[in-house]
Amino acid sequence: MIPSSAVTKQTSGFLERRGGMCVVQLLSLVLQTSLDVLFSRQQKEEGDRTICFFLLKIVITLNICITTTMKMLTVSLLVCAIMALTRAADVPTGEPDLNSGPEAVPTGEPDLNSGPEGNSDIAEVAPSCPGNWTRYNDSCFFYVPSHMTWADAEKHCQTLGGNLASVHSFDEQHAIQSMIQRLTLGFPETWLGGYDATQEGTWFWSDGTDFSYTFWATGEPDDSRDADCLLMNYGDEEKFGDQPCDQLKPSACGKKL
DSSP states (O other): OOOHHHHHHHHHHHHHHHHHHHHHHHHHHHHHHHHHHHHTTTSHHHHHHHHHHHHHHHHHHHHHHHHHHHHHHHHHHHHHHHHHHHHHHHSOOSOOOTTOGGGSOOOSOOOTTOSGGGOOOOOOOOOOOOTTOEEETTEEEEEEEEEEOHHHHHHHHHHTTSEEOOOOSHHHHHHHHHHHHHHHSSOOOEEEEEEOSSSTTOOEETTOOOOOOOOBOTTOOOOTTSOOEEEEEETTTTEEEEEOTTSOEEEEEEEEO
């Protein structure tokens, strides 16, 4: 874009050139008139006519020069006004452009249509355990202090969206045991989801996961008095033991995220 100062300077130069041309024309006419008057002194009437004729030419030329100059001044003013308006439009106002696309001011609200390739994908929220449940890796555990049979405890856990807890590593067993200790300040015997009621010696977890980890106390499982259900914190070793399923014990529920 050409600066307005340059346009003004160019216009001023043009006016000066036009004005100079008008002055030269006027001087030429005056000189020509003077010469004609000198040559026409002997014939007074002809000299008067000559003077009037050339005065008329001077007036017409002067009028043309003035008209041309006024037109150029008008054009110059219009050009300057247009340049000023253009420069004013280019000055930032400091207000955000609400239609500026990626550079728009964020509103703090998620874009529900921002998925790849125009798909409508809601941002995934990291899963979390319900209130009062304890998380370990991708599992949640909940201690139920009420004393119930193994079957009633399993049914209660199902109403909470899970099963009696299954254990698959020492760290997971320790996490459940620490939860119970924190809530009870002790290590009460607590039902877990293990059972071998279907076939003696073949253990399953009630949530259907593989029964591959064991943490049996010494001499367990012994299947005494039809002990077909598994509990933790058994005996002095506070490990796994098998007990009759109709005993009333607190329980630990578990579920996957």
